[in-house]
Amino acid sequence: MNLRKLRAIFQRNEMERELDLELTDHLAQEAETLMAAGIPEDEARRRALATMGKLPSIREECRDSRGIRLWDELRQDARFALRLLGRNRMFAALSLATIALGIGSTTAIGSLVDAVLIRPLPFPAPGELYAASDVGMRGPLDVLRANAKAAEYAGYLGARDFTTLGEAGPERTRGVEVTANFFRMLGAVPLLGRTFTGGEDGRRVAVLSHRYWRRQFQGRPDVVGVHFSADEIEYEVVGVMPAAMTFPAESANFWVPMRMDPRLAGEYWGTGGVMAIARLRAGQTAVSASAELRSWVPRIRGMFPWRMPDAWGTGAGLTLLQESLSAGSKVPSLLLLGAVFLVLLIGIVNVANLLTAQAAARQREFTMRVSLGATSGRIARQLLTEAMLLALAGGLGGVVLAYAGLPLLQHWMPAGTPRIGEATLDARVLAFSAVLALGSGLLFGLWPLLRSRRAGSGAALLVAEAAFATMLLIGGGLLLRSLWLLMQVSPGFRPESIVTAEFTPSRSIGASLPRVVEASDSLRAKLLAFPGVRDAAATNVLPVTPEISAFTAAIEDHPRPPQDPQIPLWSTAVSPAYLDTLGVRLLRGRGFTEADRAGSELVVMIGQQTARRYWPDRSPIGRRLKPVWERDWRTIVGVVEDVKHYGLKGPPDWIEGEVYLPLAQAVVLPRKLSIAVRVEGPTENVEARLPVIVREICAQCAVSKIARMESVVSGAARAPRSLAWLVTALAGLALVMAAAGIYGVVSHSVIRRTKEIGVRMALGAAWRHVAWEVARPSVVYTALGAAIGFGLSWGLAKLVKSLLFGIAEHDGLTFSAAPVVLVAVAAASCVYPILRALRIDPARCLREG
Numbered sequence: 001m002n003l004r005k006l007r008a009i010f011q012r013n014e015m016e017r018e019l020d021l022e023l024t025d026h027l028a029q030e031a032e033t034l035m036a037a038g039i040p041e042d043e044a045r046r047r048a049l050a051t052m053g054k055l056p057s058i059r060e061e062c063r064d065s066r067g068i069r070l071w072d073e074l075r076q077d078a079r080f081a082l083r084l085l086g087r088n089r090m091f092a093a094l095s096l097a098t099i100a101l102g103i104g105s106t107t108a109i110g111s112l113v114d115a116v117l118i119r120p121l122p123f124p125a126p127g128e129l130y131a132a133s134d135v136g137m138r139g140p141l142d143v144l145r146a147n148a149k150a151a152e153y154a155g156y157l158g159a160r161d162f163t164t165l166g167e168a169g170p171e172r173t174r175g176v177e178v179t180a181n182f183f184r185m186l187g188a189v190p191l192l193g194r195t196f197t198g199g200e201d202g203r204r205v206a207v208l209s210h211r212y213w214r215r216q217f218q219g220r221p222d223v224v225g226v227h228f229s230a231d232e233i234e235y236e237v238v239g240v241m242p243a244a245m246t247f248p249a250e251s252a253n254f255w256v257p258m259r260m261d262p263r264l265a266g267e268y269w270g271t272g273g274v275m276a277i278a279r280l281r282a283g284q285t286a287v288s289a290s291a292e293l294r295s296w297v298p299r300i301r302g303m304f305p306w307r308m309p310d311a312w313g314t315g316a317g318l319t320l321l322q323e324s325l326s327a328g329s330k331v332p333s334l335l336l337l338g339a340v341f342l343v344l345l346i347g348i349v350n351v352a353n354l355l356t357a358q359a360a361a362r363q364r365e366f367t368m369r370v371s372l373g374a375t376s377g378r379i380a381r382q383l384l385t386e387a388m389l390l391a392l393a394g395g396l397g398g399v400v401l402a403y404a405g406l407p408l409l410q411h412w413m414p415a416g417t418p419r420i421g422e423a424t425l426d427a428r429v430l431a432f433s434a435v436l437a438l439g440s441g442l443l444f445g446l447w448p449l450l451r452s453r454r455a456g457s458g459a460a461l462l463v464a465e466a467a468f469a470t471m472l473l474i475g476g477g478l479l480l481r482s483l484w485l486l487m488q489v490s491p492g493f494r495p496e497s498i499v500t501a502e503f504t505p506s507r508s509i510g511a512s513l514p515r516v517v518e519a520s521d522s523l524r525a526k527l528l529a530f531p532g533v534r535d536a537a538a539t540n541v542l543p544v545t546p547e548i549s550a551f552t553a554a555i556e557d558h559p560r561p562p563q564d565p566q567i568p569l570w571s572t573a574v575s576p577a578y579l580d581t582l583g584v585r586l587l588r589g590r591g592f593t594e595a596d597r598a599g600s601e602l603v604v605m606i607g608q609q610t611a612r613r614y615w616p617d618r619s620p621i622g623r624r625l626k627p628v629w630e631r632d633w634r635t636i637v638g639v640v641e642d643v644k645h646y647g648l649k650g651p652p653d654w655i656e657g658e659v660y661l662p663l664a665q666a667v668v669l670p671r672k673l674s675i676a677v678r679v680e681g682p683t684e685n686v687e688a689r690l691p692v693i694v695r696e697i698c699a700q701c702a703v704s705k706i707a708r709m710e711s712v713v714s715g716a717a718r719a720p721r722s723l724a725w726l727v728t729a730l731a732g733l734a735l736v737m738a739a740a741g742i743y744g745v746v747s748h749s750v751i752r753r754t755k756e757i758g759v760r761m762a763l764g765a766a767w768r769h770v771a772w773e774v775a776r777p778s779v780v781y782t783a784l785g786a787a788i789g790f791g792l793s794w795g796l797a798k799l800v801k802s803l804l805f806g807i808a809e810h811d812g813l814t815f816s817a818a819p820v821v822l823v824a825v826a827a828a829s830c831v832y833p834i835l836r837a838l839r840i841d842p843a844r845c846l847r848e849g
Contacts, residue, residue, distance in 0.1 A: 084386065091358060092390070095351050098737065099394025099440060102347030104401030105730070107425070107433040108409050109340040111402070113333045114432075115423035117326050122244045124187035125279075130286060131324035132276040132293060134316040139269040140300045141276050142260050145179070147296065150289040151278040151318075154178070154185040157258060158273060159249035161672070162230040163504050163702045169695065170702035172504065173212075174251045175230060177258040183207070185279050186247070193224035193239030202259035206235040210243040212253035230256070232507035232700065248275065248325075250421045265305050270629070273548075277321055290318045306629060310563040325418045331802055332414055332723050339475060339730045342468040346734050348440050349465040350741040352447035355387060356461075357744065359448040380449050387445025388438070395437025399430065412726055414719035459781050462745060466785025466822060467792065469731075469738040473818035474793040476731035478804060479724035481814055485806035486717055491544055492643035494583030497679050498709035499686045500542060504672040506700035514598060517664045520575055520673060522697045527677055530689060536677045537581035538663060540573040540670040542709075543643045544716040549573075550655060551667055556624040556633065558614055566628050569610075569657040570645050573666035579640065581678050582709075589621045589638035596662040602626075603665070605638040607658030614657070625659070627667050634661075648716045649805060676709065683708060723803065738822065739829045742778050746833040770838060775830035782826035786819035793818075 034044035085092040120126040132153065135141050144153040156179070161172040180203075183195035195207055208216075208223070217223045217237075226237045235256060246252065262268050280289055297313035319327075326333075403425055410420050425433075447461070503523065509515045520538040527536040541549040552566045560566055576592045578584070587608055596603055604625065611620045624633040642658065645651045651658075661667060679686050687706050694703040797809040807814075 100397030102344035103398030107402035129321040130318040135276040172704040190239035352444035391441025462781035463785040467789035470789025472731040476728035477814035495709035537578040602634040605660040610657035
């Protein structure tokens with residue numbers, strides 16, 4: 001577009017004034033020429049006008065020469081559309097609200113999906129970063145770091161709590177242990193100072209997150225070189241990362257070097273939980289790097305200080321780091337995106353219905369415009385302009401709604417969703433929103449034009465709307481049914497009237513198991529002296545909390561060859577009062593007593609299902625098992641009711657049993673203890689007093705995560721609950737929009753068929769027949785759409801199978817209830833239009849007919 005056209009568009013008034021001056025000047029010059037020839041002034045002006053032709057047509061020709069006729073017509077169409085919407089405020093408000101809700105919800109969910117699944121990791125060349133599976137320990141990772149040629153390896157442990165000193169005393173702060181080459185391999189550049197250098201594995205240096213630097217150190221520019229305490233170890237701050245660097249956990253406040261000491265064989269070769277990541281070296285591919293990794297597995301297996309199963313490491317391979325991080329959130333995120341797209345489509349259908357009714361009411365206007373010379377293309381462009389104005393205005397409203405609702409959605413997203421904090425309405429998301437608005441405008445703008453050329457096409461809208469709504473109702477119903485069944489699961493204990501807290505021993509106490517047990521006993525004695533406390537106990541991990549506590553066991557009655565994988569058992573170390581405090585039933589044998597200490601006979605209790613699995617036809621009491629690396633066997637002295645560990649669904653599938661150990665005979669020295677206190681009466685006093693009681697026995701010990709056990713159990717269902725409520729909310733919105741759409745169609749039909757209905761009633765039609773005639777098309781088309789939605793949902797249900805608990809993906813109750821609900825809503829939406837039809841005066845219709 002040249003400058004002349006741009007000036008004609010943006011400086012139109014000025015060019016019109018210039019055109020008027022130019023035409024006036026030409027007219028004056030022509031008149032002066034004629035007057036100079038002796039013609040009177042009035043006659044000269046008349047002849048000048050005749051010579052130049054009609055001024056309006058000249059003006060139009062001049063305007064056409066600017067090449068912006070189409071722009072002018074679009075501007076006229078837009079102004080007419082604005083006036084029309086101003087006159088039909090109810091129509092405009094309904095349309096704008098529908099579009100804004102659809103586009104706003106889609107934009108907000110789209111921004112979340114973008115952050116979780118699509119947006120590249122904030123590192124250089126993120127496509128070269130991979131997650132290495134089946135490495136999992138420091139020793140194998142260290143071997144790969146030293147020897148791999150196709151890729152550089154680094155690793156980290158999941159974020160954990162460190163004890164730091166706050167204003168109110170010891171507190172728990174999240175941090176991450178990483179290998180010294182972690183930042184360099186990722187390509188993460190610090191905001192201040194430096195990152196870790198080679199050889200700093202296990203050194204007492206730390207890199208701060210941007211958030212922690214601002215909160216704890218007030219954003220001091222001279223923070224490099226400052227020392228702070230974590231787990232009673234002094235760390236020197238060597239750098240601060242920018243705000244965008246939150247990997248691998250948004251909750252992390254600092255990073256410290258992971259200890260990589262081969263002399264500590266148990267930690268180096270026996271402790272898992274290490275996440276290994278790799279960056280391809282120049283000229284290498286994922287195929288070559290994976291092949292190299294697999295070639296090292298047999299050699300690494302032989303380096304272990306003990307015999308490893310032949311199957312160890314056979315699943316080793318590389319997966320794109322971004323895909324690995326988002327793997328668990330892919331299905332829920334795509335499910336939400338699909339659900340919100342269906343809501344948007346229902347909104348488009350509703351607006352198409354409104355525009356169709358509006359176009360039908362304007363037939364006289366269109367007939368008049370055609371009689372005045374307007375072409376069908378010109379009328380079509382007018383309708384499209386009106387639709388696009390609605391779409392763009394609704395899109396702007398949707399962006400505002402998305403901006404306001406995004407923080408709420410981030411809060412409601414399933415717990416543990418990766419990179420959820422990075423979701424924002426950036427330029428890419430806004431472009432996505434603009435495409436949605438333009439696409440929606442084209443869809444519902446073209447529909448009235450298509451319907452005018454194809455009789456009966458309005459039925460397709462109802463069918464489509466019903467199909468989309470049915471799919472959402474079935475999806476929401478499946479998730480709600482699954483959630484309800486999950487919430488009915490008995491956790492295996494009585495959570496009411498229990499207060500829990502996490503107790504972290506100081507470094508001096510936590511250095512030995514006897515001191516930890518002594519501190520636990522002292523804390524219990526203090527708690528029992530507090531009014532209202534009935535009992536108290538300690539454990540290394542509370543039920544239903546997502547923390548792994550397991551060891552590989554040998555069972556005397558079920559030996560396995562050394563080359564085969566041994567038996568992984570869920571392990572819970574508990575104090576003697578644990579069963580009574582939590583209300584876990586002892587089914588056989590005895591529980592632990594104060595006599596079960598270090599130096600006494602090693603004993604364990606097992607869960608009921610474990611007893612049935614390994615000793616189905618005999619008593620397990622007196623049988624023996626042990627961790628594979630220990631020499632001494634542990635005797636089973638009791639069987640207890642099964643408790644839901646790790647979550648309400650139970651421990652991971654690879655766990656093959658459940659075992660309890662006395663805290664004083666724990667296999668692993670616990671870094672922290674979970675305290676459970678059973679209270680008679682209100683729990684608020686105990687919750688408030690717990691930190692004080694802990695500091696009375698240990699001033700340097702930290703207490704955190706104070707909560708009621710009922711809240712802990714409820715929190716175990718947070719992820720499925722969040723997803724179920726989000727999808728159900730979208731399904732409810734879709735149902736309301738579908739009802740509104742059906743009501744609009746039936747109401748318009750009654751208005752359009754007023755005379756026909758009046759004639760039928762005048763001829764003696766019964767009110768039942770009139771009512772059915774009014775409701776029949778909507779109910780029939782809704783039922784057809786529900787059947788189509790039923791079929792589509794049946795085919796897609798397998799995609800949500802992994803999200804369900806206790807029901808099949810083709811749950812009969814849900815699949816049968818959703819169409820019934822929709823058809824019932826459709827019938828209810830017809831009630832008021834039917835009443836309005838029955839109030840039609842037949843005599844008046846006959847007179848006006």
